[in-house]
Amino acid sequence: MVNTSVTLSGIELSNPVIPASGTFGYGYEFAEIYDINILGSFSFKGTTREPRFGNPPPRIAETASGMLNAVGLQNPGIDKVISEELPRLRKVFRKPVVANISGFSIDEYAECCERIDKEDCVGLIEVNISCPNVHCGGMSFGTSPESAAQVTRAVKAVTTKPVYMKLSPNVTDIAAIARACEEAGADGISLINTLMGMRIDLRRRAPVIRNVTGGLSGPAVFPVALRMVWQVYEAVKIPIIGMGGVSGAEDIIEMMLAGASAVEVGAANLVDPLASKKIVEALPAVCERLHIENLSDIIGGAHHG
Amino acid sequence: MKIVTFKTASNEKIARNTYEMVLSGDTSGISPGQFVNIRLDGYYLRRPISVCDYGPGTLTIIYKVVGGGTQYMSSLRPGAELDTLTGLGNGYDTKISGERPLLIGGGAGVPPMYALAKRLISEGKRPAVILGFNSADEIFYEDRFKALGLETYVTTADGSCGIPGFVTDAMDLEYTYFYTCGPEPMLKAVYQKSTTSGQFSFEERMGCGFGACMGCTCATKYGNKRICRDGPVLTKEEIIW
Numbered sequence: 310m311v312n313t314s315v316t317l318s319g320i321e322l323s324n325p326v327i328p329a330s331g332t333f334g335y336g337y338e339f340a341e342i343y344d345i346n347i348l349g350s351f352s353f354k355g356t357t358r359e360p361r362f363g364n365p366p367p368r369i370a371e372t373a374s375g376m377l378n379a380v381g382l383q384n385p386g387i388d389k390v391i392s393e394e395l396p397r398l399r400k401v402f403r404k405p406v407v408a409n410i411s412g413f414s415i416d417e418y419a420e421c422c423e424r425i426d427k428e429d430c431v432g433l434i435e436v437n438i439s440c441p442n443v444h445c446g447g448m449s450f451g452t453s454p455e456s457a458a459q460v461t462r463a464v465k466a467v468t469t470k471p472v473y474m475k476l477s478p479n480v481t482d483i484a485a486i487a488r489a490c491e492e493a494g495a496d497g498i499s500l501i502n503t504l505m506g507m508r509i510d511l512r513r514r515a516p517v518i519r520n521v522t523g524g525l526s527g528p529a530v531f532p533v534a535l536r537m538v539w540q541v542y543e544a545v546k547i548p549i550i551g552m553g554g555v556s557g558a559e560d561i562i563e564m565m566l567a568g569a570s571a572v573e574v575g576a577a578n579l580v581d582p583l584a585s586k587k588i589v590e591a592l593p594a595v596c597e598r599l600h601i602e603n604l605s606d607i608i609g610g611a612h613h614g
Numbered sequence: 615m616k617i618v619t620f621k622t623a624s625n626e627k628i629a630r631n632t633y634e635m636v637l638s639g640d641t642s643g644i645s646p647g648q649f650v651n652i653r654l655d656g657y658y659l660r661r662p663i664s665v666c667d668y669g670p671g672t673l674t675i676i677y678k679v680v681g682g683g684t685q686y687m688s689s690l691r692p693g694a695e696l697d698t699l700t701g702l703g704n705g706y707d708t709k710i711s712g713e714r715p716l717l718i719g720g721g722a723g724v725p726p727m728y729a730l731a732k733r734l735i736s737e738g739k740r741p742a743v744i745l746g747f748n749s750a751d752e753i754f755y756e757d758r759f760k761a762l763g764l765e766t767y768v769t770t771a772d773g774s775c776g777i778p779g780f781v782t783d784a785m786d787l788e789y790t791y792f793y794t795c796g797p798e799p800m801l802k803a804v805y806q807k808s809t810t811s812g813q814f815s816f817e818e819r820m821g822c823g824f825g826a827c828m829g830c831t832c833a834t835k836y837g838n839k840r841i842c843r844d845g846p847v848l849t850k851e852e853i854i855w
Contacts, residue, residue, distance in 0.1 A: 332826060334825065341615065342615060354828070368819070370819070371658055373658075376659055383831055383838070397758055579821045579827050580822075583619070
């Protein structure tokens, strides 16, 4: 009998599989086709202080083994998320959920995290620091150790639940940014967000995506994500949620061997709405085949010496 | 939404760059104006295609070859299996059509009008149909609509067949309501010319096709709507034009 449970900052998950923010909405669409309570948890749609429409369409493009998105954090804003979405979410998902929070200023991060921290259904807070900092010339908070640490400190000061900082891969030294978050008090690191990319429509001779660039996800990014999880594991002691192009149970094992304590599944949910379910169901047999009795034993298991 | 593995029964060219594919499999829960989302080997995202016709165990779709994915689809032989999401989107509301609704389809927007016409006929209504194409060699399904006993007008932009011009050049008819699907400039022109209320079916680049990714959202008078889930059909009253 394989034990697939893992623990993230004291929160026990029955398995490490967590659908990633922005690919699972608030869970309703998936709850129509399977019981999503089989998942370890899921990370709900990125939430900001104000309602956001996001970027103008088209905001999706296909790539080799992946896709680009420039949705731009469309969400109904923290007020409606708390008053409307979370009560509905509660009806389809009974486990602690991951609250994904975004912001365009330190104040916004702190305010949203302080409010979401009071919601019983929230297990941990995942802070997306890939958004442009409006007070700092539009540079993303996640691209410098200093601003990443600033957000971490501001959020930790107003919350009681575990705070995981979600890092952007579009940086020169992700380990330095992870270390800065750890030193500023982060309880964990979650990575990677999407890789910036673009496509051009040959007939129109113009970018496919109206926003010009979009975030690349899907199997194409898996090796890059795995490498970054590996580097961050070597740099910090706090737990890591790994993600990026995960599409099968073997990818979960690989991410955990690189250092992830839990693993998010993103784009795969969009292509196959049963992807996360299939991964959860395949995991015990894959573990057995690989002689894994306790899945949590293999975290970081590929780092020798 | 349902996840269905269809088997290709036939896949034939019916006009320039245009193919009709008949699929065998579970069609329960499908309604006119909805779409299906098909997974193709070698392509990461599914291809959303409107429902043209359906019956118990049989689904007909019509698609235009516009890129690698649809080119690959056109090469599929009878027997090929397709992993498909069905029952996607809201579909047309036929309750408010009145006795004589007008159906206006342009190019790749023609197919959904066929299942809709059959539904309206089954409800005892007498729809009239306008089908718009660029030129004579792109025309398809004119005979199929006529075979339903419907008053059918064809327009071609280059004047090579039927009424020269656009679908709006054939719209001077008496009608109680309208339904339309086609390229956005056509939809806008229909919006301007129409004298009654009606429903518009939209297209947008989609990630998932079932409401999870928010990739295809558009703004309406009644808030943001996901074309794939809250659409693809929007009413004239909610569109911001």
